[in-house]
Amino acid sequence: MQRTDTAPKPVSMPKLSRETIVNIAVMAILLALPLWASSIGEDYYVNLASLITIFAIAGVGLNFAIGQGGMVSFGHAAFFGIGGYTTGIAAFHSFEETLFVAMPFAISGTNQMLIIWIVAMVICGIAALAIGAISLRTEGVYFIMITLAFAQMIYYFAISWPTYGGEDGLSIYLRNQLPMVDAESALTFFLVCFILLLGAIFVSARLSGSRFGAALGTARMNETRLATSGIDPFPIKLTGFVISAMITGLAGALFAELNGFVGPSMLSWHRSGEIMVFVILGGVGRLYGPVIGAALFVLLETYIGEWTQHWQLLLGLALLGVVLFARGGVMGMIAGRARHD
């Protein structure tokens, strides 16, 4: 190898895109603030950060369906709520020491979060398989309305089913447990949520970069083209929808733990709208967009809510402003257009 210059080349940092810098900054702030708040004994702010993190996970789930698959689901509250109710029902039976199912084989409740998470995600996956199998036969505005209607169906079911609280919801008296760590501690619970958020983003990123993700992205842009290349779009989209629902369901399970309560409001269509707001406020299809969206939403709600009880009016105006004038959301404003557009 011939080298003409004798001086060693300076080791340069890889050039980071502006979006990457924003992502790193956002995650660093989200991690640092609760650590600091916990060190001065302000658990309130730690829980606020947990809430942001949980909403962000829900948003990452929906973002996979909308941003990658082009499936505008207006019913993700269904999965958020199913995840929450799984937690609530498992804890209820564990607390009461009763069986969830007695026949044909006994299933008891549990207070182990790891088991609950897996069960919650599996149930959400099955629900999404059923809802998706019917909804994905349609497209466009029909798909939006059908997912909304299915979520309403589950909402009314939860309201009118008296065993688990009906309209009043279900309290979780003791937070469920994790092996080796103390999940009761606000900071530990935040860190658990944070790690799961990183996990959700990682899964979403790896899937988007995989062959499956490429097929799903093509299904969003041009289904016919995907079909002519020999891949049936329907199972690809259904799989994407199921994965998206499972991630959102995990967020629901965490939300129930954080609040110590599950109720029908987790399933309401306002919740579906809010999860959609996280995605769009941050920027559709941006991996870390939902984190920004959820953070803005929670901070707006908390701080404007302290100042005036009519915070929803301002939220509405802010949202309208973003949709009409800042296409691409906050990430679009800071970091420019997404690469893949």
Added chain:
Amino acid sequence: MTAALIFEQVLNGLQFGLTLFLMAAGLTLVFGVMGLINLAHGSLYMVGAFCCAWITQQTGSFWLGLGGGVLGAAAAGALIEMLVIRRLYDRDHLDQVLATFALILIFSEGTRMVFGSMPLYLNIPAALGGTMALPGVEAYPVYRLFIILAALAVAMLLYLLISKTRLGMRIRAGESDREMIAALGVDIKTLYTIVFALGAAIAGLSGALVGALRSVQVGMGEPVLILAFVVIVIGGIGSIKGALIGSILIGLVDTLGRIFIPVILKFFMENASANSIGAALSSMLIYLMMAGILAVKPKGLFNATN
């Protein structure tokens, strides 16, 4: 379980279905002509009810209130069309959903700022307050019959407007090819505002009529809005005929289901569980029906844009 009870419940179902039609007609018209999915339609229903209740309180006349409700909703519709909705026609459905979701927040909170969180009460006008005997039913509320007749009259007027007038011709032309009628010199912007205000006026009428049966409060439009979505999805988006048939179907299935499912279940199980399972099942019934219809016909029963 007598024939009279069944007949009475069929009338109730018809009344419920026809008020849904008044909502669904505007939604499906706006979607058919402008391609817009409007979540804020429920807010216009609420505006109609609040205007009606307030004017009735001030003047003592329900009829002035009813007119005011229709005009108020139409004005609110025209206003948001010119300020916001107009910018959304070219956007994808995601942006439309979000912007109109934002409008719901603004309308609900704005109404709460003006009228407070307590519900308003709107009394049924004295002339329609009584009951009347129908074949098989001893006493059926006159006001509910009035709602049925008023909604049928609106359906008839809407049909005449769309199929017989120049405005209706332009609306139909806008549904099939909007660029072409703009090129033919029709002022498409004004046409869109008129269509939107028309849908809003019908929604306001529905809100004002139902407001006298139930309380007038913030958020009253949202359950109706979602049912109206189910109606137009079943009927086929953009089709007014589909909306009429879909809404009557939903009204009847929902009302009769709530009465008869627990009764039927009692043949198979004990009373308590029949009641709770019956309640859960009947509240899901219309959604199950929607799923069933869409599994067979993914574009609804009467798709206009086929």
